Amino acid sequence: MSYLEYRVQTIPTGWRKVTNLHWPLILVLMAIAGIGFLMLYSVAGGSFTPWAETQMQRFVIGMILMFIVAMVPIWFWRNMSVLTFIFSLALLIFVEFYGVTGMGAQRWIDLGFMRLQPSEVTKIALVMVLASYYDAIPVRNISRPLWVLLPVIITLIPTFMVLQQPDLGTALLLLVTGGVVMFAAGVHWAYFASVVVAGIGTIFAVFQSRGTSWQLLQNYQYRRIDTFLDPGSDPLGAGYHITQSKIALGSGGWTGRGFMKGTQTRLNFLPEKHTDFIFTTLAEEFGFFGGSALLLLYVLVILFCLFAAMRMKDRFSSLLVIGITMTFFLFFAVNMSMVMGLAPVVGVPLPLVSYGGSAMLVLLGAFGLIQSAHVHRPRGTP
Amino acid sequence: MRRPEKELEASSKKISRRGMLIGAGQVLFAGALAARMRYLQVEEADKYRLLAEENRINIRLIPPARGQIFDRDGTPIALNEPSYRIVIVPEDSDDIHATIARLSTLIELDADDLNRALAEIERSPPFLPITLVDRVKWDAVAKVAANSLVLPGVTPDVGLSRRYPIGAPFAHVVGYVGPISDYDLERIENPDQLLRIPRFQIGKVGIESKLEESLRGSAGTKSVEVNAVGRVMRELDRREGDSGADLQLTLDHKLQSYIRTRLGNESASVVVIDVENGDVRAIVSTPDFDPNLFVRGISVPDYAGLRENEKRPLASKAVQDAYPPGSTFKMVAALAGLESGIIDPNETVYCPGYMEISDRKFTCWKKVGHGSMDLNTSLRESCDVYYYDLALKVGIENITAMARKLGLGEKHDVPMSAVSSGLTPTKEWKLVYRDAEWVIGDSANAAIGQGYVLASPLQLAVMTARLATGRAVSPRLIKRIGGEEQPSGEGEDLGISQENLRLIRRGMFSVSNHRKGTAYSSRIAEEDFRMAGKTGTAQVRSTIVDNEEVPWEQRDHALFVNFAPFDNPKYAVAVVVEHGGGGSSTAAPIARDVTLQALFEGTPPLDAYPEKDQFIIKERQDSIERQQNPLPVGDRGQA
Structure with a gap:
């Protein structure tokens, strides 16, 4: 069923749109952001400046953006998908030439009131364009090779551009996000199986070849891989961060060392304590309970979104919500794995908690899309 | 284009199914994260808590x-004194260079110090204080404190530093x-x-x-x-x-300072030992230097000046330099002869001014000869031929054994740098270190303290103390460490017959007190304090020269050892004046002044000196007093 066939009278209008918003989701998002404010207050040594206050202002702006996006019918956004995607690619090209590199490899554009990272926009734009693609094509064509090739190309274009920055982490996230949307759309599992097998085979071959006559990579490239996989081999660089982060987490215990009493945080042993490593502060000061409470809230967001997606009858909405949920999931899963020493250090913020404008605005905008899809979903059967 | 309803329906269901699959995967992963969190925070909590504390x-x-x-x-000889320095805490200073520029208008800043400080500022975290100037005077501290408003980050700091008053x-x-x-x-x-x-x-x-x-x-x-x-x-x-x-040292600062002044410009060393317990009362080498210069960090030209001075101010000559003991060694040879029973003290040897040993002519310092010499007169007049003869009879083994007994060739346990053990040669030693057989001439040379024999001034003082007491007196420099009395250097009896020792002491007594004694002119007149000594002249060149006619560095070393009072020995003294000429003319007068100064614990009365010397002595005493207590500059006017 296409959105054109919706019986318009069943779609809420005017004020009824507001009451039909997914309010539990909004409340959970606010709770998560609230935890973020608390932690930013703590890492600043009990001060709203320089982080908590700015973060609150951004959250308010982000919530307004979410409402605006939510009020606009989802079919408008469907029609905007390709344009958004092209716009995001243009931004990526723009930063390549005019952007500023800071804090690692991510490039950003200074908008005056905030720094925009185009790669964040790209994540959502990619989900949008893939969802609209699968909405548009005939169902029977979904698993046909040529029809599979096009979304692969769509995914690879921004992936390679981000790789150029060079931001390996974001590139991998884009790849996974694209793959998940394709998987959700119903592309035959054999494609994924073969990609996985080929991937494992390649990795196996690369490592097996090391030190032999048919070595596939240069030695320095292997060393980079080593550091990426095992930060401990570079104890003063990435390894230092991970070690300190694990110490902070571990010393938290069941209930933590108390609000604003984390020595690792207060004495600056934690790197990037207000951005990528903010979860360690939460875990140090509020312990296992505090950490798992946040994790639970994240899981609630995912469950809310996915259950909402199942009630949407059009493919664009469903795929969009699944894709955005995946993006959100990847944010916190990668970030937490990183601070717990399960994944290499890549610059991925903790969604809605880490200090930073780009991710916050883009994510809240994306939740606006989910809300829009939720509000404007078809009701009843035609 | 219309799509079949059924196909769309199936597609929607498939999306839901796969969405659920993805959701399940996500929740599963979240569970894994929770498990990991539990592992780190609960199972490993103690370990990480400890690491956090560390x-x-x-x-x-x-x-x-x-x-x-x-x-x-x-x-006090060495003290800790508060010293002031000026430090800067870079993070408290808005503009380090401007601040330092302002500071340099107030107090003197050394360019080298400043460059070092600026380099340190670059390297150090900004909260660490960096020393700009060390050991500044109080008025500089006051200036900095008074101008603290225009010198952000600059503060005076106090620490302890060593000073040698x-x-x-x-x-x-x-x-x-x-x-x-x-x-x-x-x-x-x-x-x-x-x-x-x-x-x-x-x-x-x-x-x-x-x-x-x-x-x-x-x-x-x-x-x-x-x-x-x-x-x-x-x-x-x-x-x-x-x-x-x-x-607490055994040294007496007054005696030490006196000796230093008395030695004047000589390149010399003096050791004074208390014969009763081995306490070193004075141990002086000249010229010397101001140790405070080194604490502060000596300047390159100052250091070069000390290193290149031919009189070697940096050398601790009293312990680290070993000289041929010359005739001061004759007591050792004589005592070896007596103790071995080979020499009869009354037997005489005729000295014609030389002696031929294996076709070589060994000369006596007195070319016309001493005539008939017995043990006492040979010491008194320092006849060389008597000892050549003695050496041939007694042999080097006996002489060396006696030298070792008297503390020569032994590295005395004093806490000073580069203490020399001197040299008491044996036949084996020559074979190993000179790759040559010992010849009889070597023994003859050794008996008069030339050739291979070497002794430091400290060893000569110890030797004299042992002769004076018959005990194995050993030098002690440290009286107390942290209040704990250190073992005395009194020593055990050496097992030398008192009669033989008495003969040697009598010989030494006549050196100083017999009209014909080589040190008669440097005697002590005061009956109760009369001393017994022995002159020595160590040749620097192998031929006998007239000391007045050769350059300083080729002149003979002048030596003198003595103990006093003769009847009840208290102090043993050794004096070595490098290139000083003769022992009797240069070293003996110094030894007498030092001995009297030690015995009287200050300036001795003029009566202690022979009458004809008193005028000259008076002048010297006044001159030394003036040098030791110069009038303060502001006090010159008569009150």
Whole structure:
């Protein structure tokens, strides 16, 4: 069923749109952001400046953006998908030439009131364009090779551009996000199986070849891989961060060392304590309970979104919500794995908690899309 | 284009199915994260809590105060004094260069110091104070304090630094301290943590170096909470260390200073030993230097001046230099002869001015000859031929054995740098180190203290003390360490027959008190304090020369050893004047003045001197007094 066939009278209008918003989701998002404010207050040594206050202002702006996006019918956004995607690619090209590199490899554009990272926009734009693609094509064509090739190309274009920055982490996230949307759309599992097998085979071959006559990579490239996989081999660089982060987490215990009493945080042993490593502060000061409470809230967001997606009858909405949920999931899963020493250090913020404008605005905008899809979903059967 | 309803329906269901699959995967992963979190925070909590504490708490050392050094009467020789320095905390200063420029208009800043400080500022975290100038005067401190408003980040700081109030007279004995170097550290096994403190002061030479362990003390500790860049947030716990042990020396600062002044410009050394217990009352080498220069860091030209001086001010000649003892060794040879029973003290040897030994002519210093000599007269007039003859009869083994008994060839245990063991040669020694057979001429030369025999002034003083007492007196420099009395150097009886010792002492007595004695002109007139001594002249060149006609560095060394009072020996004295000419003309007068000064514990009365010398002595005493107590500059006017 296409959105054109919706019986318009069943779609809420005017004020009824507001009451039909997914309010539990909004409340959970606010709770998560609230935890973020608390932690930013703590890492600043009990001060709203320089982080908590700015973060609150951004959250308010982000919530307004979410409402605006939510009020606009989802079919408008469907029609905007390709344009958004092209716009995001243009931004990526723009930063390549005019952007500023800071804090690692991510490039950003200074908008005056905030720094925009185009790669964040790209994540959502990619989900949008893939969802609209699968909405548009005939169902029977979904698993046909040529029809599979096009979304692969769509995914690879921004992936390679981000790789150029060079931001390996974001590139991998884009790849996974694209793959998940394709998987959700119903592309035959054999494609994924073969990609996985080929991937494992390649990795196996690369490592097996090391030190032999048919070595596939240069030695320095292997060393980079080593550091990426095992930060401990570079104890003063990435390894230092991970070690300190694990110490902070571990010393938290069941209930933590108390609000604003984390020595690792207060004495600056934690790197990037207000951005990528903010979860360690939460875990140090509020312990296992505090950490798992946040994790639970994240899981609630995912469950809310996915259950909402199942009630949407059009493919664009469903795929969009699944894709955005995946993006959100990847944010916190990668970030937490990183601070717990399960994944290499890549610059991925903790969604809605880490200090930073780009991710916050883009994510809240994306939740606006989910809300829009939720509000404007078809009701009843035609 | 219309799509079949059924197909769309199926597609929607498929999306839901796969969405659920993805959701399940996500929840599963979240569960894994929770499990990991539980593992880190619950199972491993203790381990990480400990690591967090280790991170947080830093143990800092508190340097102990170094032990101070006093002379036998408690007069300070080495002290710790508060010293002021001007430091800058870079982060408190808005513009370091402008601030330093302003500071340089107020106080004198050394360009080298400044460059070092600027380099340190570059390297160090901004909260660490960097020393701009060290050891500044109080008025500079006052200026900085008064102008603190225009000097942001600049503050005066106080610390302890070593000072040697008497300075030069003790430079060789006590030595000096200086900042530890990498070279110092490498040589120490398991160095104390304290030594890792940059620029920590350790003893470099002399007692300061040899008794470093006692003087240093042990470090206190304080635990401080630090942040990741090492800034101290607060102090958690403090445990004071133990200051180093104070030392009391056996030296007498008045005697030490007197001797230094008495020696004047000579390149000389004097040792005074208390024969009763071995206490070293004075041990002086001249010329000397101001040890305070080294503590501050001596300038390159100053150091070059000391190194290139031909009189070697840096050398501690009293212990580290070994000279041919010359005729002062004759007591050793004579005693060896008596103790072996080979020599009869009354038997005479005729001295025609020379003696032929295996076709070589060995001359006596008195070319016309001494005539018939017995033991007593041979010592009194220092006849060489008597001892050539004695050497042939007694043999080098006996002589060397006696020399060792009297403390020659032995490295005496005094805490000074580069203590020499001298040399008491044997036939085996020559074979090993000179690759030659011992010849009879070597024995003859040894008997008059030439050839291979070498002794340091300290050894000569110990030898004299042993002759005076018959006991194995050994030198003691340190009276107390931290209040604990150190073992006396009194020594056991040497087992030498009293009769033989008496003969030797009589000989020495006539050297100083018989009209024909070589040191008669330097006798002590006061009956109760008369001394017994022996002159010595050590040849620097192999041919006999007239000392007045050759350059300074080719003249003979002048030696004199003595003990006094003769009847009840108290002090043994050894004097060596490098290139001083003759023992009787140069060394003996010094020895007499030093002996009297020691016996009277100050300036002796003129009556102690022979009447004809008194006028000259009076002048010398006044001159020394003037040098030791110069009138203060502002006090010149008569009141």
